[in-house]
Amino acid sequence: MHWTLKPKPEPQKITALAKDLQVDEILATLLLQRGVESFEDAKKFFRPSLKDLHDPFLMKDMDKAVVRIEQAIANEENILVFGDYDVDGTSSVALMSSYLLSYYANVATYIPDRYEEGYGVSYKGIDYAADNNFSLIIALDCGIKAVDKVAYAKEKNIDFIICDHHRPGETIPDAVAVLDPKREDCSYPYDELCACGVGFKLVQALAGRHGQTIDDLLLYLDLVATAIGADIVPMTGENRVLTYFGLKVINSNPRPGFQAIIEQLKKDKLEVSDVVFIIAPRINAAGRMKHGQHAVNLMTETDPEQAKKYAEEIETYNLDRRDTDKQITEEALELIKTNGEEERFTTVVYQESWHKGVIGIVASRLTETYYRPTLVFTKSGDKLAASARSVKHFDVYNAIEACEDCIEQFGGHKYAAGLTLLPEQFEAFKTKFEEVVKATIDKKLLTPEIAVDLEINLNDITPKFFRVLKQFAPFGPGNMTPVFMTQNLQDTGWSKQVGEDKSHLRMVVKQGNSASFTGIGFGMGEQYELIKDKKPFKAVYSLDENTWNGNTSIQLRLRDLKG
Structure with missing residues (x-):
């Protein structure tokens, strides 16, 4: 792997910010690299606030979308909430449908079949709406390029509201409202929302008309945080605020469907990485192996016992998905070689x-x-x-x-x-x-690149330093987990290859007279040759915690080693 050291900010900026925030210069450097340049920036970064969310009506067509939904409710029309079959799409549908159903009954959901209909708005879905007397479709995580399909729906007297975040084509569909911050004619201040984020802005706009505040919508943020993590959108601006509060909901008061998944884990507190690698694949597995509607059912279910049954079904789909993707990957690699x-x-x-x-x-x-x-x-x-x-x-x-x-x-x-x-x-x-x-x-x-934030010494890693570093979370694109490089490391003699097939590396290292640190490198067993016999080496790593026998310590999560 190619290691690239990020440019260091100007020394006087580092010194000034360290003094202002009363932190060491390493932390000040990391903050400056993330665009945090003042005490005020730091306050927003470390203490995300719901007050930092933008007015939803700054998004183009938001007023039209709200008026059309209110009109549908006043006229007792049937509303169909339509979404893609991945995590962003199904969580958007769960969000929008459960919010509307909290005060209006004539709402149903529709997820296209991945195999019969494919991605996006489908003719079959529009025919279903026409046959069942739906006069308004709210499409989430799809629709920005569905020019012909929206026109087809119009012929059947069905209106569309589109909530999307994909790049538009040359022509915007002729819908009642097209909410997409990536539209060139949309001046919304933040254009990196996922579809569930766009859906949430519509919910926020509707809630304001009902005298509800953002605090009344907190219970939906577990869905938004899951979609943000799964869709790998930047962890900046509104996304960071929504994820920060969404994780609080996941950890304190998750919806029954999430609770049923979390119960299968042995974890006290979930981070974004757990949402990405544990919750999201299971939600995705429904649409991959069976049907996305199963994921919507799981996320909207209010009865804990029923939610458990849904979670067990989805766990089965997830195990099938694992076996299938492993087999196809092997076949594809063989094909490339052949x-x-x-x-x-x-x-x-x-x-x-x-x-x-x-x-x-x-x-x-x-x-x-x-x-x-x-x-x-x-x-x-x-x-x-x-x-x-x-x-x-x-x-x-x-x-x-x-x-x-x-x-x-x-x-x-x-x-x-x-x-x-x-x-x-x-x-x-x-x-x-x-x-x-x-x-x-x-x-x-x-060539795979590892972007290294900073070179540090092992003596720089103190409990206080790590405590502040943890507050940089939630992590994601635009605010990745800090990556460090340390030179002149030496094995203490306790390092070894671990795992059934010895494919992982567990090392115990020192740097000069520093305290020793334990490091773990998954899939890095072969690199033991680089460090054995106390040969000096350098490492790239991030920091995390390891709990063993009730004791928690800081450990190096290894990314790469060089002799």
């Missing part, structure tokens, strides 16, 4: 039998192995569907857009996208995508 494609700039693999629900996970795993922009295709009806994943700093969405002439439809973000094409377009797309990436990618981006 075809002699290890030296390409891209990975594009296809097998018609692969499970559509896990191709996104497989794309992520292949990216970890070969570290290049990756697409995994499977058969979907009479078309091929793919999930795309990228490497750090490379915009895969733009690369796919450059291959538009070989594609039926596509959508997504900088690092993750989806597309469909006809079988006869596959080879042309594969060739063009390789050409585009080869011509536009900086070759350095094809």
Whole structure:
């Protein structure tokens, strides 16, 4: 891995901020790297406040959306809450439907079937609405490119309100309201919300009309925090505030569905990483292996016993998902080797039998192995569907857009996208995508990079220092867990390879006359050779806590080692 040390802020800025906040210069440096430059910035950073949330009516079309929903309620119309089948989509649907149902009965939910309907607003969903007398559809986490489908709904006298956060195409759908902070004509102050965040802003706007305050909406923030963590949107601005308070709800008063999942864990306090790696995969597993509606049922269920049953079902889907993605990843890696494609700039693999629900996970795993922009295709009806994943700093969405002439439809973000094409377009797309990436990618981006915040010594790691560092949370893009580098480390003789297959590294190290620290490196067992026999080495790591036999200590969570 390539280690990149972040630029250090100006020395006088570091000294001034350290003095203002009465912290050491290491902490002041870390804060400056995160855009915290004053006492006031630090107050907002360490003490997120719901007062820092923006007025929802600053979002374009928010007034129109509120008026149309109020009109629907006044006229006793049926409202259909429609959303994508991933975590962001299903949690958005759970949020919007449960809020509306708290004061209005004629509300139902609809999640498209991943296999029959595919991503986004579907004709089948609109037909369902027409057949069941729904005159308003609120679409969440999809719809920004559904120009034809919104027009089709209009012919059937069905109105649309779209709450999305994906990049718009050239034409905005002709809906009653299109809430998307990424619209060029939207001047909302923060454009990095996930779809559940956009849905929450609509709920916030509606609540204001009912005389409710933000405190009345706190119970919905566990959903918003889960969607923010799962969708890997920046942990800055409003997202950080919403996650901070959402985690408090998850840890103190989670909804029965989340409580049922948490009970299976042996953890006192959940962080964002637990939401991302424990709660989110289970919610996602429903849409991947069965149907996204199961996830909505889990998140909206109010009876704890029923929630437990839903959680058990979803745990089964999650175990199936694990087995399936492991098997497909192995097949895909074999395919790359068989075809002699290890030296390409891209990975594009296809097998018609692969499970559509896990191709996104497989794309992520292949990216970890070969570290290049990756697409995994499977058969979907009479078309091929793919999930795309990228490497750090490379915009895969733009690369796919450059291959538009070989594609039926596509959508997504900088690092993750989806597309469909006809079988006869596959080879042309594969060739063009390789050409585009080869011509536009900086070759350095094809080596995994670890961005190191700062070089420190082991003596700098004190309980007080770690206490302040923990308050940098919640972590995520834009506010990642601080990563440190320390040189001249030496094994104390207690380091060893651990795990059934000795694939992990547990080390006990010192630096000169420092106290010894324990470090754990998952999947780093082979690097034991670098440090044995007390050879000096350097390490890149973050800090976390390890509790063993009732004792809690600071440990190094290793990222990489060099001799």
